Amino acid sequence: MINLEVTLGPLKLPNPVMVASGTFGYGLEYSSLLDISKLGGIVVKGLSLKPRPGNPPPRIVETCAGLINSIGLENVGVEDFINKKLPLLLKRDVPVIVNILGNTVEEYAEVGNILSDAEGISALEINISCPNVKSGGIIFGTDPKQAYNVVSAVRKNTSLPLITKLTPNVTDIGMMAKVVVEAGTDIISAINTVSAMAVDINTRKPKLANVFGGLSGPAIKPIALKKVWDVVNTVDVPVIGIGGISSYEDALEFLLIGAQAIQVGTANFINPGTSIEIIEGIRSFLERNNIDDINKFIGSLELDTAK
Amino acid sequence: MPVFQVKAIIIENSQMARDIWRMKIYSPEITKAAYPGQFLMLRVRDELLPLLRRPFSFSTINVSEGIFSILYKVVGHGTRLMTKMLAGESVGVLAPLGRGFSKPPDGTKRVWLLAGGIGIAPFFALLEMLKRDSSKLEISLFYGAATGEELVDCRFFENNNCKVNLCTDDGTCGLHGLITDSVERACSLTILPDFFYSCGPTPMQSKVIEWAKCNGIRGQVSMETYMACGMGVCLGCSISKKFFTGNKNEETNYLRVCREGPVFSIGEEN
Incomplete structure (x- = not known):
């Protein structure tokens, strides 16, 4: 029997493979195609206090092994989620993590507060890293003072395990990690999308209505790996690795460098069953290598020279 | 489903x-x-x-x-x-x-199919459905492409008693002009249809919707957009409801082409 259970501070997960916010809807959209109760956790689409319409189209463009999006945080709002989506999702016996966002520190805190009162949520993930909206999102993720304010405000309002999702679009992600740990986050997830753009030489127009967006998919995996490495080596809180993970090998790379769990994002769009295949792949890998516990593999990267 | x-x-x-x-x-x-x-x-x-x-x-x-x-x-x-x-x-x-085409309302006698370029694709299956459900429907196809060489064989439509009207942007086959020119011309010569189905590039659909509203004709348009997931998850394929209704208040009321569409009704609530 191989143990896949991981413990990220106050958050215990049946296995280290979750699905990332914005790539799995509100949890049930793909449930006809896969058994979502096998997942380590579902991070639902980022929620704001009131519904948000999102950005004008076109909102997505495919690039080399990647996808640039500027959805603009379209969501149904926290109340609608709690009343209509959450009850059905909770029947599936899978950890539900809610991604939260806001235009102001107060809005983040309010959303956190409302969700804390809703039964059955396993953790909150604070989104201070969306590159696609002017107010909120990225501003809070690139300014250390703002990041501190958001995280500590949400921290005051909830006893739920708190994850803070960091952007790679900073010079020193380790410094941002330190700040959010000081502000009280239990866990860090990284990375959100990489700021990017695409243009059309024939029409001479940007390919996204928002001009720029966030790049995800296999193209960003090496960037993500380095950013996660920086975070792992700067702070002591558990880290969730995100960025271009499409196979069990990709997932194991993040675990090898010290992430204690991972999230699968863009790959869900191509094959909704990716995460389940990754869980099975990790299990077989451990079996083949006579490792009986995933925790013995996590952080076992061997370096020839001292760091 | x-x-x-x-x-x-x-x-x-x-x-x-x-x-x-x-x-x-x-x-x-x-x-x-x-x-x-x-x-x-x-x-x-x-x-x-x-x-x-x-x-x-x-x-x-x-x-x-x-x-x-x-x-x-x-x-x-x-x-x-x-x-x-x-x-x-x-x-x-x-x-x-996604949501496909639905049958025309009861009492419909004349149906027009408007196809721009590769927009001809779904009309083969649609024509079969229409003929199966009501053999008495009078159906006309208006089909255009950039040039004659890009038009696919339309014998299937002709063999099913569907009148075919071709047009090309460069005039190499059929009427010289756009689909909407071809439709406008037909409007001045024959009786208007009771219902239409349209599939083609977005600028064409925009003109078709305008034409349908001016003439009070109901119908359905099948939209083409970039998509990532196809299942309503990524929200990448969204289109403004204003595109269909013309209502400025619905500018930021976004509909997912993959979920609420790709077929949208014109002339009634979506």
Whole structure:
């Protein structure tokens, strides 16, 4: 029997493979195609206090092994989620993590507060890293003072395990990690999308209505790996690795460098069953290598020279 | 509504016109579940390039043989690779997806099908459905392309008593002009239809919707957009409701083409 259970501070997960916010809807959209109760956790689409319409189209463009999006945080709002989506999702016996966002520190805190009162949520993930909206999102993720304010405000309002999702679009992600740990986050997830753009030489127009967006998919995996490495080596809180993970090998790379769990994002769009295949792949890998516990593999990267 | 994620066998992959190809695929479960106007997401190959699946509407749906087909235009890397695929090879298909065409309202006598370029694709299956449900319908097809070489064979429509009106942007075949020019001309010569179905590039759809509103004709338009997931998750394919209603207050009321569409009603609440 191989143990896949991981413990990220106050958050215990049946296995280290979750699905990332914005790539799995509100949890049930793909449930006809896969058994979502096998997942380590579902991070639902980022929620704001009131519904948000999102950005004008076109909102997505495919690039080399990647996808640039500027959805603009379209969501149904926290109340609608709690009343209509959450009850059905909770029947599936899978950890539900809610991604939260806001235009102001107060809005983040309010959303956190409302969700804390809703039964059955396993953790909150604070989104201070969306590159696609002017107010909120990225501003809070690139300014250390703002990041501190958001995280500590949400921290005051909830006893739920708190994850803070960091952007790679900073010079020193380790410094941002330190700040959010000081502000009280239990866990860090990284990375959100990489700021990017695409243009059309024939029409001479940007390919996204928002001009720029966030790049995800296999193209960003090496960037993500380095950013996660920086975070792992700067702070002591558990880290969730995100960025271009499409196979069990990709997932194991993040675990090898010290992430204690991972999230699968863009790959869900191509094959909704990716995460389940990754869980099975990790299990077989451990079996083949006579490792009986995933925790013995996590952080076992061997370096020839001292760091 | 069931959605299937399968590996299906290609039965045929052949060129129909310049840059226009048809792929026949064997999948009894998808063929049985699909109806005209719905679409599928095709995984061109199990590699990183191209990364995303590609959306295509069902062109024909043959339940007794368990075979459906898509008609596709070669526009980029993904569709170029598709032309190299051979009968006997397998391809990943996620389908059927979205809301397809519905029948015209009771009492409808005349129906027009408006097809711009590759927008002809879903009308093969639609015509079969319309003929099956009501053999008395008087159906006309208005079909245009950039040039004559890009028009696919329309004998199927003619053989089903559907009057075919061709047009091309460069005048090499049929009327010299756009689909909407062809439609305007027909309007001045014959009786207006009771209902229409339209499929083609977005600028054409915009003009068609305007024409339909001016003339008080109800119908359905099938939209084409970039998509990532095809299942309502990524919110990448959204289109403003204002596009269909013209109502400025609905500018930021976004509808997912993959979920609320790809077929949208014109002249009634969506």
